[in-house]
Amino acid sequence: xxxxxxxxxxxxxxxxxxxxxxxxxxxxxxxxxxxxxxxxxxxxxxxxxxxxxxxxxxxxxxxxxxxxxxxxxxxxxxxxxxxxxxxxxxxxxxxxxxxxxxxxxxxxxxxxxxxxxxxxxxxxxxxxxxxxxxxxxxxxxxxxxxxxxxxxxxxxxxxxxxxxxxxxxxxxxxxxxxxxxxxxxxxxxxxxxxxxxxxxxxxxxxxxxxxxxxxxxxxxxxxxxxxxxxxxxxxxxxxxxxxxxxxxxxxxxxxxxxxxxxxxxxxxxxxxxxxxxxxxxxxxxxxxxxxxxxxxxxxxxxxxxxxxxxxxxxxxxxxxxxxxxxxxxxxxxxxxxxxxx
Amino acid sequence: xxxxxxxxxxxxxxxxxxxxxxxxxxxxxxxxxxxxxxxxxxxxxxxxxxxxxxxxxxxxxxxxxxxxxxxxxxxxxxxxxxxxxxxxxxxxxxxxxxxxxxxxxxxxxxxxxxxxxxxxxxxxxxxxxxxxxxxxxxxxxxxxxxxxxxxxxxxxxxxxxxxxxxxxxxxxxxxxxxxxxxxxxxxxxxxxxxxxxxxxxxxxxxxxxxxxxxxxxxxxxxxxxxxxxxxxxxxxxxxxxxxxxxxxxxxxxxxxxxxxxxxxxxxxxxxxxxxxxxxxxxxxxxxxxxxxxxxxxxxxxxxxxxxxxxxxxxxxxxxxxxxxxxxxxxxxxxxxxxxxx
Numbered sequence: 154x155x156x157x158x159x160x161x162x163x164x165x166x167x168x169x170x171x172x173x174x175x176x177x178x179x180x181x182x183x184x185x186x187x188x189x190x191x192x193x194x195x196x197x198x199x200x201x202x203x204x205x206x207x208x209x210x211x212x213x214x215x216x217x218x219x220x221x222x223x224x225x226x227x228x229x230x231x232x233x234x235x236x237x238x239x240x241x242x243x244x245x246x247x248x249x250x251x252x253x254x255x256x257x258x259x260x261x262x263x264x265x266x267x268x269x270x271x272x273x274x275x276x277x278x279x280x281x282x283x284x285x286x287x288x289x290x291x292x293x294x295x296x297x298x299x300x301x302x303x304x305x306x307x308x309x310x311x312x313x314x315x316x317x318x319x320x321x322x323x324x325x326x327x328x329x330x331x332x333x334x335x336x337x338x339x340x341x342x343x344x345x346x347x348x349x350x351x352x353x354x355x356x357x358x359x360x361x362x363x364x365x366x367x368x369x370x371x372x373x374x375x376x377x378x379x380x381x382x383x384x385x386x387x388x389x390x391x392x393x394x395x396x397x398x399x400x401x402x403x404x405x406x407x408x409x410x411x412x413x414x415x416x417x418x419x420x421x422x423x424x425x426x427x428x429x430x431x432x433x434x435x436x437x438x439x440x441x442x443x444x445x446x447x448x449x450x451x452x453x454x455x456x457x458x459x460x461x462x463x464x465x466x467x468x469x470x471x472x473x474x475x476x477x478x479x480x481x482x483x484x485x486x487x488x489x490x491x492x493x494x
Numbered sequence: 495x496x497x498x499x500x501x502x503x504x505x506x507x508x509x510x511x512x513x514x515x516x517x518x519x520x521x522x523x524x525x526x527x528x529x530x531x532x533x534x535x536x537x538x539x540x541x542x543x544x545x546x547x548x549x550x551x552x553x554x555x556x557x558x559x560x561x562x563x564x565x566x567x568x569x570x571x572x573x574x575x576x577x578x579x580x581x582x583x584x585x586x587x588x589x590x591x592x593x594x595x596x597x598x599x600x601x602x603x604x605x606x607x608x609x610x611x612x613x614x615x616x617x618x619x620x621x622x623x624x625x626x627x628x629x630x631x632x633x634x635x636x637x638x639x640x641x642x643x644x645x646x647x648x649x650x651x652x653x654x655x656x657x658x659x660x661x662x663x664x665x666x667x668x669x670x671x672x673x674x675x676x677x678x679x680x681x682x683x684x685x686x687x688x689x690x691x692x693x694x695x696x697x698x699x700x701x702x703x704x705x706x707x708x709x710x711x712x713x714x715x716x717x718x719x720x721x722x723x724x725x726x727x728x729x730x731x732x733x734x735x736x737x738x739x740x741x742x743x744x745x746x747x748x749x750x751x752x753x754x755x756x757x758x759x760x761x762x763x764x765x766x767x768x769x770x771x772x773x774x775x776x777x778x779x780x781x782x783x784x785x786x787x788x789x790x791x792x793x794x795x796x797x798x799x800x801x802x803x804x805x806x807x808x809x810x811x812x813x814x815x816x817x818x819x820x821x822x823x824x825x826x827x828x829x830x831x832x833x834x835x
Contacts, residue, residue, distance in 0.1 A: 167540055218697065218703055219703075230835065231643075232530070262535070271756040274753065293743060323634065339705070348746075348749070349749075352749045356559065357673075361557055361748030363748065363750055364562075364680070364705075364706075364748045364749060364750075365705075366746065366749065370746060373742050373745055373746065374738070374742065375739075375740075375741040375742050375745075375764060375768065376769065378769070380771070381772075381773055381774060382751075382767050382768040382771045382773070384741065384745045391732050397715070397716045400723065400724070400725065401714050401715065401716050404636060404714055404716075404725045405689075405711060405714065406747060407704065407705045408689075408690075408693045408704030408707065409704055409705075410723075417778045423716060423723075424716065426723050427723040428714065430718070430722065430723045431722075432722055432723070433722060
């Protein structure tokens, strides 16, 4: 039946419907899924990978259930200078509790924490940082800990930028998380930071629910206290989710290998290997590893091989051999942080 | 515009569309989401709970992200008599390896395992069972272990029913899992059994992906072996996911409290408490605990307070106090196992 025989109202409705469908389709073809990424090799590598694994009929198609993507947090999803933000939180907690622990004024690393001497803390090494974290994180109920982190995130200011710490997340990575999820990837955090710390803000900040956060984990015990079922955090660490610990954490929590991983330091090297190395000579699964290289001293921080925090050395050397895509932050990112709200 | 003024083809299309919509709607209203459950208090309690938490505008509405449901496995999703199926797997593995370990013929619990003396194994207690499981599960790569479980599940037969073990899953629980997921619940297994064992079949059998399986967990280490990134299972147990361990496992893997939990033994008591006890006097969140009571000696097995396997005693006593719904398998389940395929 020719269109002109349709009653006017039917014709108008059909026309509107058709226009809407055409517009929506054009929009979705034209819309850039990664607007904060500059055009270049890294961006096109990401888009090609996602299209390949998610297009049915593609020789590289991967079923949705297997589309697992893992992200480091510090230096990959948010900044980590001049010190891991969780360490700044821990130092603040030590200061809040210092009045109850007068001996801390004579005892490192607490002495440096109280006087705000970051170089002094760093001189005590990871052991010193561990003591500060244990003193501020353990023997609290899960609820108490969550409340103290939430309060800190809502009020504490970064020592250099004077912003909230959650303002220092990377806009391009938010877009990447969203892009992967729009293609049925399940996105996980796999961090050397504390699992309980990150879970407080991961859902609101990154859209990653607590059950998809893996991190350094301490023991916990269950008790009913005053009729309320309660989890109490205890100091014994059962997973250091860094280096070799990252593949172990992934195995323990996810139970299958990711096909995409992003990191920024040597602490992520094993996760990148575990994700991208073929599993035998007949493994044709497409896999992508991404390294964030902090090259932008003006908009963020520039550091790599010599840095105490987020040292990127061996993983950078290995990136060519394994075809890991290296993000040059200065060149590849149009925008670093989200626009002020 | 009156219908009779429509051109015939438009009218026919509209009619067909309208009929389809009406049929689909009637179908979805009439379709019983739990056809293997007999009508009664338990079934109506489940349906009322799910409707309350998932209906927007309901005073008991719970956002989808918080709709976490946890299920015990042995005795709750599949049978567990005359012995946990994983223990039968372990005994079979010990027998396969016995030729390499001649000393086992003199040493309990291996001696009983080799002669097929289940009473003898049970006499060695949980410690004995643990030795059998360690001997058959540890110091394998994750892939080797997965392959051996997969092979066993595809071929081994239950000593009494002569069926595959995966034929002994409960049809009403499959429907319940599906019903919850259709209302945006995320379904998890929280089992005293081994996390790595259950993950081999949970996705195909229950539609629960490996990352939503929590269980008793042993240490693992990461190595690159002949160029292949490899996880090796080691014997040290870091979570006994039973009793007090269940809330701890839930906290560690999920990071928030479920609002629904199902179990069948005293090993599930703490998970049921953790799930259903109000979190303070202002907590109005609806919560449901379900206990599977094995009462059907004819179609399945009947056991509770005196049983070595799946002992249900204190949790049954507490069920009234906490309003846990107790499933009388004989009365509440129209069908126990899936129809033969």
